[in-house]
Each structure stands twice: as C-alpha cells, then as structure tokens.
Amino acid sequence: MLTRLQERLESTARYLWLALLLVFVLTPFLVTLLASLTPDKAIVSQPARWFTSGFNIDNYIYILTGKLPAQYEVEAGQRTMSMVSQEIRFLPTAMLHSVIVAFLVMIFDLLLAAPAAYALVKMRIGGKGIVLNFILGTRLIPLVAVAIPYYELMQMFRLTNTLTSLVIMYVGLTLPFVILILCVAFRQIDRSIEEAAQVDGLNPLQILVRIVVPVAAPSIVGAGLFAFMLSYCEFLFGLLLATNQSVRTMPVTMASVSVNPDVSLGLTCAGIILGVLPALIVIVPVWRYMIRGLAEGSSK
Structure with a gap:
C-alpha cells in the first residue's frame, strides 16, 4: 500500500515537473505569437489589452505582400515606418536563402559524413581514434576565435557575400556533429550482417x-535534419560573410530589424514566428528519426 502510494506521488511529481518545463519552453513562443496578432497600441498600453482589441494577420500580410497594415497608415505622420518596413520585407527572401543554404549543407554533410563514419567505425584504419578525436576537437574551439581568419580566407578566394561561402562554412561547422551521430548509429549495426554481405562479394562501398x-x-535522416537546423539558425558567420542584403540569411535580417530604434513590436514578432517555422517543422522528424533511430538501429 505504501509502495503504491509512493509510486503515485513520484508519477505525479514527474508530470508536474514536465508540465512546468513545458510552460517554461512554450510561454515565450506563445507570447510572441499573440503579440504578432495584436495591435501595437493594445500591447504597449497600461495595462496591456491582449484579448480586448481583437486579432488580425495584417503584420503577416505586410511581410509577405507589402500591404501596409491600417494602423500604420493612420500613424504614418507620427512614426517612421519606412526603415522597419524595408528591412522586414526582406524576411521572406532571407528565409529562402537560409533554407537553400541549410538544405545544401545537409546534403553535403551526409555525403561526406556517411563514408567517414563507416570508415572510422567498421574499417581497420591505423590511428582512426586520433582522427575522430581531432574531428570532434575542432568544434571545441570558440567560433569567435576563428571568425576573422575564416573571413580573410573567404575574402582571399573572393567568396564573401555569396551563399557558397556560407555553405562551405556551415559544412565545416556541422560535419563533426554529423560524423559523431553516424558513428554511434553505425556501431550498433550487427557485424554479422556485413560479414554476410562480404561473403556475397560486396565491397565496402x-x-x-x-x-x-x-x-x-532513421539516424541518417535525423543527423541531416540536425545539421539543417544548426545551419538555418547560425548567426555569426552569416553576419560576417553575407553583409549584402541580397544574400542575407534569416537570423541576420531579424537582428537588423530588432535593433531598429523605431521597430514595430507586432511586425517584429510576426517576423520571428515566420522565421522559426522551418525549424519548428524540422523538430518533429529530428526527434522521431534520430532519437528513435539510435535506439532501434541495431534491431533493424
């Protein structure tokens, strides 16, 4: 009886802790979503009128189409919207740049990491432990410490202000993580399956x-999507290597909007919601394929 009561209390405490954690994680996103749908006057009023002024999608329409919301047309003589308007209107293009770069990084990572991980885990290569430690050790160096040398290197090859430079940099940044994930996944595969394939005459490739x-x-897909998320959200090298508006990525564009002294809170929140949508869409398959794949890889 006491044991059963203790188990129920532990279960209740566990669910309460998970509920608190969920509230902590979701509250900023929900507040941002609410602010993106609420007129600025209602947000900044004292007290804030979150649910009494109605909701609209004018901010999203403006970002995607350029149609100025009615509240800003009325206030045009009182506030300067041109700078904010121009910057936030670049967001869809910046998101496209981020998606293209992240997708290419994901493809190149998988093409390079799969053979590397297989060789490090399954093949007899002298010093492969040192090689793996060196690959992983490169990510222990703070990015700020190597940012200027990398920038000068890209400048020397005349690759600054190109998406190519971002793809090259992000492949270098994410490849060690992908190799590590695939090494763990490949190590779980039963050796007898490969030995049977060798008997059938298959070469390593x-x-x-x-x-x-x-x-x-599953692990390969999850690792690729993980690289996609890291590349899509990277800010430092996007700021250094893509200074031209025509090649800016989503994080850099949103940063330029957020520091504008006349920034509209509603427009900024709408831009944040649009900007994080691709990452949110990727979260579910990352969890499904990578986490479960690492656990089930050997049984398959």
Missing part, C-alpha cells in the same frame, strides 16, 4: 550503400 545506409536510415 556497396556494403555502405546497400546495407548500412538502409539499416541506419
């Missing part, structure tokens, strides 16, 4: 493509 990749597909 064929084993990787026809045996290892299908078995570890």
Whole structure:
C-alpha cells in the first residue's frame, strides 16, 4: 500500500515537473505569437489589452505582400515606418536563402559524413581514434576565435557575400556533429550482417550503400535534419560573410530589424514566428528519426 502510494506521488511529481518545463519552453513562443496578432497600441498600453482589441494577420500580410497594415497608415505622420518596413520585407527572401543554404549543407554533410563514419567505425584504419578525436576537437574551439581568419580566407578566394561561402562554412561547422551521430548509429549495426554481405562479394562501398545506409536510415535522416537546423539558425558567420542584403540569411535580417530604434513590436514578432517555422517543422522528424533511430538501429 505504501509502495503504491509512493509510486503515485513520484508519477505525479514527474508530470508536474514536465508540465512546468513545458510552460517554461512554450510561454515565450506563445507570447510572441499573440503579440504578432495584436495591435501595437493594445500591447504597449497600461495595462496591456491582449484579448480586448481583437486579432488580425495584417503584420503577416505586410511581410509577405507589402500591404501596409491600417494602423500604420493612420500613424504614418507620427512614426517612421519606412526603415522597419524595408528591412522586414526582406524576411521572406532571407528565409529562402537560409533554407537553400541549410538544405545544401545537409546534403553535403551526409555525403561526406556517411563514408567517414563507416570508415572510422567498421574499417581497420591505423590511428582512426586520433582522427575522430581531432574531428570532434575542432568544434571545441570558440567560433569567435576563428571568425576573422575564416573571413580573410573567404575574402582571399573572393567568396564573401555569396551563399557558397556560407555553405562551405556551415559544412565545416556541422560535419563533426554529423560524423559523431553516424558513428554511434553505425556501431550498433550487427557485424554479422556485413560479414554476410562480404561473403556475397560486396565491397565496402556497396556494403555502405546497400546495407548500412538502409539499416541506419532513421539516424541518417535525423543527423541531416540536425545539421539543417544548426545551419538555418547560425548567426555569426552569416553576419560576417553575407553583409549584402541580397544574400542575407534569416537570423541576420531579424537582428537588423530588432535593433531598429523605431521597430514595430507586432511586425517584429510576426517576423520571428515566420522565421522559426522551418525549424519548428524540422523538430518533429529530428526527434522521431534520430532519437528513435539510435535506439532501434541495431534491431533493424
């Protein structure tokens, strides 16, 4: 009886803790979403009138189409909207740049990381432990410490203000993580499956493509999506290497909007919601494929 009561109390405490954690994580996003749908006057009034002024999607329409919300047309003589308007209107293009760069980084990461992880885990190579430690150790260096040398390197090859420079940099930043994830996934694959494939006459490349990749597909997809998220949200090198508005990425564009002295809170929040949507869409498959894949890879 006492044991059962103790188990119920522990279960209740666990769910309460998860509920508090969920509230802590979701509250900023929900407040931002609410602010993006609420007129600025209602937000900044004392007290704030969150639910009494109605909701509208004018901020989203303006960002996507350029149609100025009615509240700003009325206030045009009292506040300067041109600077905010021009910057926030670049957000859809900046999001497209971020998606393109992140997608290319994901593809290149998987093409490079899968053979590297297979060689490090399954093949007899001298010093592969040192190689793996070196690859992972490169990510221990603070990015700020290498930002200027990398910038000068890209400038020397005349790649600044191009999406190519961002793809190169982000592949270098995310590749160690992808290799580590795939090493863990490939290590869980039963060795007897590969030995049977070798008996059938398959070479290492064929084993990787026809045996290892299908078995570890969940982890591979999850690792690729993880690289996508890291690349999509990266700010420092996006700021250094893409100073021209024509190649700016989403984080850099949103940063320029947020520091504007006349920034509209509603427009800024709407831009934040639009900017994080691709990352939010990716979160579910990352959890599903990578976490479950690491646990189920060997059984498959």
